[in-house]
Every structure is written in C-alpha cells, then in structure tokens.
Amino acid sequence: xxxxxxxxxxxxxxxxxxxxxxxxxxxxxxxxxxxxxxxxxxxxxxxxxxxxxxxxxxxxxxxxxxxxxxxxxxxxxxxxxxxxxxxxxxxxxxxxxxxxxxxxxxxxxxxxxxxxxxxxxxxxxxxxxxxxxxxxxxxxxxxxx
Numbered sequence: 158x159x160x161x162x163x164x165x166x167x168x169x170x171x172x173x174x175x176x177x178x179x180x181x182x183x184x185x186x187x188x189x190x191x192x193x194x195x196x197x198x199x200x201x202x203x204x205x206x207x208x209x210x211x212x213x214x215x216x217x218x219x220x221x222x223x224x225x226x227x228x229x230x231x232x233x234x235x236x237x238x239x240x241x242x243x244x245x246x247x248x249x250x251x252x253x254x255x256x257x258x259x260x261x262x263x264x265x266x267x268x269x270x271x272x273x274x275x276x277x278x279x280x281x282x283x284x285x286x287x288x289x290x291x292x293x294x295x296x297x298x299x300x301x302x
Contacts, residue, residue: 206253
C-alpha cells in the first residue's frame with residue numbers, strides 16, 4: 158500500500174494513481190482524472206463469450222445441439238443429482254434430448270416430495286418414458302440374473 162500525497166488515501170500498489178483523486182505516488186496530478194462515482198456508464202458493445210476449442214478437444218465436444226424447442230416436461234424424478242445427470246446423458250445418447258436439474262431442491266428446501274428431475278420436450282415424453290421404464294426394470298434386477 159502507498160499513501161496518496163494529496164488526499165492521504167490508502168492506495169493498492171497495483172494502482173498507478175490514487176483511486177480517490179488521480180494523483181500519482183510521486184505527487185503528479187492527472188488533470189483528466191474522473192472519479193468512478195462521477196463518471197457515467199461505459200459505452201461499449203456487450204461481451205459475447207465464444208467457445209474456443211482446439212482440434213484435440215473437438216472430439217469431446219461434438220456438434221453443439223440446436224436450441225431445444227417445445228415445452229419441457231418432467232420425465233423422471235431421480236434419487237440424486239448424479240442419477241439425474243446420468244439419465245439425461247443416457248437419454249441424449251439414445252437420441253432423446255434431455256436435461257437434468259443442476260441443484261437438488263429436496264436437499265436445499267428440506268422437502269420430501271422428490272429428488273432432482275430429468276426434463277424432456279413434451280413431444281419426446283412417450284419415447285423417454287419407454288426408455289426410462291426399461292431403465293427401472295433393469296435397475297430392479299439383481300446383478301448376474
């Protein structure tokens with residue numbers, strides 16, 4: 158930290174001038190300095206994040222899906238976040254676009270109604286339910302049978 162020679166504010170060493178008055182550690186005042194509280198909003202184009210992947214990473218990303226159209230409906234109430242994510246991934250691999258909850262409201266709110274959900278488009282619900290019924294049947298069969 159350094160102390161501004163003009164206004165005596167404490168200034169972080171990463172700053173070249175005082176954050177409060179625009180004076181350098183050597184006592185040189187910047188005549189164009191404007192305090193952040195007195196400045197208007199910065200006029201700039203919004204920042205749009207871009208996905209940059211190399212050839213090596215491209216094999217893991219694959220084609221990005223089109224935006225999901227149609228109303229999302231609940232297809233399954235999972236036991237936990239891990240199962241919900243697993244099922245959404247499995248449905249996607251089976252050609253049924255699906256997403257899962259990213260937070261377990263059961264744990265957060267203490268409700269006992271159900272766990273995290275798996276969601277599909279309403280027009281994909283019959284196929285998803287058929288796939289999930291097979292999953293449920295296989296889940297109940299003991300290993301080795």
